[in-house]
Amino acid sequence: MNTENLKFPLITQHNAEYPREIHAAKEISRLLQKANFPGDDVWIDLRFDYALSDHSTSSIDVMLIRGAPHGIVKISLQGLFLMQDFEVMITQVIPHELAHVLHGVGAKVSGVEIQKPHDETWVGFFDQLTGNDHDIEASAKVRGDFDDRAIRLSRSAILVQCECGDAESYEVVADTTGNSAKLSNEELKCSTCKFPYVRVSRDSLPKRIADDQTFLEKIKCIKLQHTHLQR
Ligand SMILES: [Zn+2]
Ligand SMILES: [Zn+2]
Structure with missing residues (x-):
């Protein structure tokens, strides 16, 4: 195109x-x-x-x-x-x-x-x-059905898991020495299920996040090939 x-x-x-x-x-x-x-x-x-x-x-x-x-x-x-x-x-x-x-x-x-x-x-x-549409309320942070885990995974990050179940169990934390230490001491806890996060392999990524990840990689390649779209 x-x-x-x-x-x-x-x-x-x-x-x-x-x-x-x-x-x-x-x-x-x-x-x-x-x-x-x-x-x-x-x-x-x-x-x-x-x-x-x-x-x-x-x-x-x-x-x-x-x-x-x-x-x-x-x-x-x-x-x-x-x-x-x-x-x-x-x-x-x-x-x-x-x-x-x-x-x-x-x-x-x-x-x-x-x-x-x-x-x-x-x-x-x-x-x-918004034409004073009262269904749409102004708020400092818009809440949508957004999942930024694949975006955070594309940076230096650790994939962790709690006991929430299904895709909700997976969280992405920044790969810092502080977080690594907290993870090994079971100090990093999920705010929902209160269980400590454990480090898991990226091979166990739930499909939704894995799909987002594939999509992001594809986009990166395409935008790299189109020099005018790179900026
Ligand atoms: Zn704002
Ligand atoms: Zn949890």
């Missing part, structure tokens, strides 16, 4: 390639247009990042020229979560992150420092973006 010509109004750069990524990019573009985002002077760089810890993140590098904001806003979305819970990513995570962007740019323009990222102003932007 040739994705180099995919254009979305108000999004200057992006690495959208898959149908769900393209759908998400369209939704971001639609909401930015609805919010009258100053796209000529503030460029949006949208990234689907499969190594991201959170559902989304954004950074704002904007300065004022004659009172108007100029610069670049980088928005990143966790691509694996788009596969796991598309609905929540579209209806909640995207407005959540865009509300941060509007909040951040607005604060630059009015010269104020944001004290709390999820303050009333942010909630106002969120409600505006």
Whole structure:
């Protein structure tokens, strides 16, 4: 598929390639247009990042020229979560992150420092973006059917198991000397079943996490082959 010509109004750069990524990019573009985002002077760089810890993140590098904001806003979305819970990513995570962007740019323009990222102003932007849909509540962390264990496993990590049963028994902890010591002393306990975690081989990964892992590896290979999608 040739994705180099995919254009979305108000999004200057992006690495959208898959149908769900393209759908998400369209939704971001639609909401930015609805919010009258100053796209000529503030460029949006949208990234689907499969190594991201959170559902989304954004950074704002904007300065004022004659009172108007100029610069670049980088928005990143966790691509694996788009596969796991598309609905929540579209209806909640995207407005959540865009509300941060509007909040951040607005604060630059009015010269104020944001004290709390999820303050009333942010909630106002969120409600505006979701069209005051009362079923969608603004919250600091969006809860979706997201499973980030495969993402955490792709870093330096230890796979551990408790007594919760099925796929719930598996947890991923950072591979640190502290955690290793706690594991051998049975000090690292599951907050649900209260049993101490034990180290297990990655061969015993439940199917759901193993599938996510395979998917992530495949994506990494594909994005490496497409140089324009790498960034
Ligand atoms: Zn947030
Ligand atoms: Zn447990």
